[in-house]
Each structure stands twice: as C-alpha cells, then as structure tokens.
Amino acid sequence: MSGSILIVDDDKAHLSMLETIFSGWGYTATGAEDGADAIEEVRERSFDCVLMDVRMANIGGIEALQRIHEYNPSIPVIIMTAYSSVDVAVEAMKLGAYDYLTKPLNFDELRLVVERSLEHMSLAKENRSLKLKLSQDSRLGNIIGSSEVMLELTQMVETVAPTEATVLITGESGTGKELFARAIHDLSDRKDNELVTVNCAALTDTLLESELFGHEKGAFTGADKRREGRFMQANKGTIFLDEVGEVPMPMQAKLLRAIQEREIQRVGSDIPIHVDVRIIAATNRDLLDEVKEGKFREDLYYRLNVVNLTVPALVDRDGDVALLAKFFLDRFADKNRKKMKGFTPAAMNLLVKYPWPGNVRELENSIERAVILSVGDYITERDFPASIKDHFADVTDNPSMETMAGLSLDDIEKIAIIETLSTTKGNKSEAAKLLGITRTTLNNKIKKYEVEIEK
Ligand SMILES: Nc1ncnc2c1ncn2[C@@H]1O[C@H](COP(=O)(O)OP(=O)(O)OP(=O)(O)O)[C@@H](O)[C@H]1O
Numbered sequence: 287m288s289g290s291i292l293i294v295d296d297d298k299a300h301l302s303m304l305e306t307i308f309s310g311w312g313y314t315a316t317g318a319e320d321g322a323d324a325i326e327e328v329r330e331r332s333f334d335c336v337l338m339d340v341r342m343a344n345i346g347g348i349e350a351l352q353r354i355h356e357y358n359p360s361i362p363v364i365i366m367t368a369y370s371s372v373d374v375a376v377e378a379m380k381l382g383a384y385d386y387l388t389k390p391l392n393f394d395e396l397r398l399v400v401e402r403s404l405e406h407m408s409l410a411k412e413n414r415s416l417k418l419k420l421s422q423d424s425r426l427g428n429i430i431g432s433s434e435v436m437l438e439l440t441q442m443v444e445t446v447a448p449t450e451a452t453v454l455i456t457g458e459s460g461t462g463k464e465l466f467a468r469a470i471h472d473l474s475d476r477k478d479n480e481l482v483t484v485n486c487a488a489l490t491d492t493l494l495e496s497e498l499f500g501h502e503k504g505a506f507t508g509a510d511k512r513r514e515g516r517f518m519q520a521n522k523g524t525i526f527l528d529e530v531g532e533v534p535m536p537m538q539a540k541l542l543r544a545i546q547e548r549e550i551q552r553v554g555s556d557i558p559i560h561v562d563v564r565i566i567a568a569t570n571r572d573l574l575d576e577v578k579e580g581k582f583r584e585d586l587y588y589r590l591n592v593v594n595l596t597v598p599a600l601v602d603r604d605g606d607v608a609l610l611a612k613f614f615l616d617r618f619a620d621k622n623r624k625k626m627k628g629f630t631p632a633a634m635n636l637l638v639k640y641p642w643p644g645n646v647r648e649l650e651n652s653i654e655r656a657v658i659l660s661v662g663d664y665i666t667e668r669d670f671p672a673s674i675k676d677h678f679a680d681v682t683d684n685p686s687m688e689t690m691a692g693l694s695l696d697d698i699e700k701i702a703i704i705e706t707l708s709t710t711k712g713n714k715s716e717a718a719k720l721l722g723i724t725r726t727t728l729n730n731k732i733k734k735y736e737v738e739i740e741k
C-alpha cells in the first residue's frame with residue numbers, strides 16, 4: 287500500500303514516531319501539530335487519509351474533523367483516542383469519522399484500518415468514474431457496455447436499425463438479445479408503431495399458428511370469434527420472433543411464406559392478407575447446426591439471417607462486468623430505497639473473476655439479491671448467492687485479512703510459512719529471511735506444523 291497520509295497529534299514524540307512508522311510502511315507521511323495546522327494542510331494539499339488525535343490544544347479533533355470535511359468531504363479521517371474517552375470516538379463516528387483507534391495504538395490494527403480507508407477511497411473514486419462512464423456510454427438507451435465487442439455491436443445496430451433488413455440476433459441465454467431487438471426497433475422509422483414480441487417456444491404448433499396469423503371464428507374448438515394475429519398487430523411496426531429455433535417444422539414452412547411474401551392467412555381462411563412488418567428474430571441455438579441436422583429449414587434460415595448480430599457472452603466483454611454491476615446496483619438500490627455506495631474490493635473482485643454462465647441475466651439477478659440482503663453501504667462477498675461463492679471455494683487464494691479472522695495464531699503462522707515457502711520455491715534460507723526468523727526457528731516450525739515443502 288502507498289498513499290499520502292496526514293498525521294495530526296500535539297504530542298510531538300508520538301507524532302514523529304507515527305511519521306517514522308508510516309514512512310517505513312511506504313506511505314508519504316506529513317505531520318501536523320494541532321487541528322488548525324491540519325486544516326491548513328488539507329486546504330493546501332490533497333491527502334488520501336487523515337489520522338488524528340482527538341484531544342489537542344488549540345482546535346480539537348472533533349472540530350478539525352468537521353472543518354476538514356468542509357474542504358474535502360470524501361477524505362477518510364481516522365480518530366485516535368484514549369481508551370477512557372470512547373464516547374468521544376462515538377461522537378466522531380457520528381460526525382463522519384471513518385474509524386477510530388484507541389491509544390495505546392496496536393500497530394497491526396493501525397495499519398489495517400489505514401489500508402482499509404485507502405481502499406475505501408480508491409473504491410469511491412472508481413465508483414465515481416464508473417458513474418461518469420455510464421452517462422457517457424449510454425447512447426443506445428439502456429444497453430450498457432464499453433468493451434470493444436459491445437461498441438462494435440452497438441455501432442452495427444445503429445447502422446442496420448434504420449434499414450428494413452431482417453435481423454437474426456444470436457447469442458447465449460441472458461446476453462441481452464431482446465434488449466437489442468428493442469433497440470433496433472426504437473432506432474428505426476417504425477418506432478412510433480408497435481414492437482410485437484412472440485415467444486415461439488411457449489406455444490404448440492397449432493396455437494403458434496393462430497397466435498402469429500390469427501384465426502377465423504369456428505376455425506377450431508374454442509375459436510368462438512375471429513382473432514387477429516400478432517403479424518397483423520405488428521402492421522407498420524416490427525415483429526420480434528423470440529426463440530425462433532423452437533418453431534416446429536410444419537410451422538416453419540408457413541413462417542417462410544409470411545416472411546417471403548409478407549402475406550399471411552388466418553387459420554380457417556384461405557384469403558391472403560398483406561402485412562407490412564419488419565422482422566427481427568432471435569435464438570440461442572446454433573441454427574446452422576439445426577439446419578445440418580434437418581431440424582430447421584435452410585431456406586428459412588437464410589431468410590432470417592439477412593443481417594446477423596451476435597451478442598457476445600458476458601465473459602468476452604472486457605470490463606463490462608464492473609460497469610453493468612454498478613448500473614444494476616443503482617437501479618436496485620433505487621427500487622429498494624436503499625442507499626448503496628458500491629462494492630467492496632473483494633466483492634468486485636469476485637464479480638470480475640466469475641465466468642457468468644447465465645450472462646447478464648445472472649449478473650442482474652445476483653446484484654438484485656445482494657442489494658436486498660446487504661446490511662451496510664457496500665455490497666460484500668457475503669451478499670452473493672452460493673453458486674458464485676462456491677465457484678471460488680476450491681481456489682486456494684492467498685488468505686486475506688478478512689478470512690483470517692477466526693483462525694488461531696498458530697494457523698496464521700502455519701499459513702504464513704506455507705505461503706512464504708511457496709514464494710521462495712522451497713528455499714528455506716530465503717523464507718526465513720522474509721519471515722524475519724532464523725533458519726533453525728523456521729525448521730522447528732516446519733516440524734511443529736508438519737509443513738510439507740513443495741519445490
Ligand atoms: N448490455 C446490457 N445492459 C443492461 N442490461 C442488460 C444488458 N444486456 C442484458 N441486460 C438485461 O439482462 C436481462 C437479460 O436480457 P435479455 O432478456 O435481453 O436476454 P436474452 O439474450 O433475450 O436471453 P434468453 O436467450 O434467455 O431469452 C434483461 O433484464 C436485460 O434487461
């Protein structure tokens with residue numbers, strides 16, 4: 287970790303000790319001897335974090351905290367207080383302090399809290415820049431994405447939308463095919479007329495025919511009045527044939543005719559009716575495979591696939607997961623009237639590394655669930671469903687500080703030794719140096735913990 291930290295303490299010896307410690311940890315440390323001094327510093331320079339004593343002559347810590355936040359509301363301020371004045375610490379927290387530490391300081395805790403506050407800062411920054419990006423990237427309404435593949439795709443949508451071309455949208459389940467169908471319609475001259483969606487998978491052969499083309503009164507049992515079909519409803523607009531790969535063979539011939547001639551016949555009638563529709567179809571199947579297997583008509587395939595849009599799987603969209611996650615977070619926070627600030631770094635890490643077999647839909651559902659379950663301002667790993675967490679269960683990642691909580695010191699020592707030995711590829715002298723112990727001590731501990739050394 288590195289960053290610039292302002293340390294405020296009117297005890298000069300304590301101040302210079304803290305400056306030395308933080309410099310040793312790699313921080314740029316600046317000292318201030320009282321609240322007034324600290325306020326001056328914050329006005330003149332930018333810091334990533336402020337560590338401040340509460341009880342100081344001149345301007346005290348509480349007042350300084352408030353004044354510092356007037357200049358820079360997002361800077362984390364960590365308060366140091368004597369154990370006997372914890373109520374002051376609580377007041378400071380209510381006034382927006384990031385955290386508090388009691389004196390005498392525990393250096394491990396000190397380092398941890400400061401590191402966490404810096405992560406918090408960079409996260410807040412990242413969230414802000416994501417927000418900016420979101421507002422810049424949304425030329426296609428609600429289609430979020432700034433990856434190369436998605437930008438190419440949206441460009442293609444903008445090109446084909448105003449034409450009359452039939453479009454076949456392919457892509458895995460949950461990638462946003464329906465969203466693209468809507469975008470094409472909305473960017474076309476037909477936008478003031480209807481976009482009619484038919485889910486071809488939901489209906490059996492005869493029902494699908496009547497759904498698409500309509501029927502005459504008495505055409506079949508239950509047809510007690512004439513009904514217009516979806517093609518007619520889409521007249522002058524667009525019909526979206528979703529899951530077109532599921533259309534049964536006999537229907538495929540009728541569909542082909544409708545598309546070729548722009549003519550339909552109601553079930554129970556042989557009078558052809560002309561319709562003026564733009565056709566968009568979508569499927570998550572490989573239609574060419576279906577053609578080869580004799581399950582999909584080749585002529586229909588070519589009629590539909592005049593322009594092909596392939597919506598990429600979410601794993602193939604570099605950087606889009608973070609963008610989409612933030613977008614969904616805002617949406618569901620609004621919907622659930624929750625104030626959410628973002629994701630913890632660990633949570634974001636999980637989102638970015640998970641392969642998302644269910645694509646955007648799975649991400650959307652996971653975020654909605656997380657927002658509902660979350661208790662704090664930030665979504666944490668704990669808020670994700672088991673399917674995501676389990677994916678990482680067998681990955682032996684470096685144990686983070688958070689996962690160490692609850693382990694015994696012996697366990698932590700053992701983990702440290704194993705990790706260090708694996709970094710040094712089994713070299714014990716090097717490992718001992720890194721661990722700050724002698725080779726003999728290391729050997730004893732290796733025996734004690736029964737550590738097996740892998741080279
Ligand atoms: N780029 C995107 N930006 C914002 N939301 C998206 C994006 N892509 C997909 N979504 C959302 O994800 C969900 C799934 O999208 P959609 O229903 O369009 O997927 P699909 O490809 O039609 O899936 P299926 O094949 O299962 O029908 C929808 O709620 C949609 O709004």
Ligand SMILES: [Mg+2]
Pocket residue numbers: 463464528
């Ligand atoms: Mg769909």
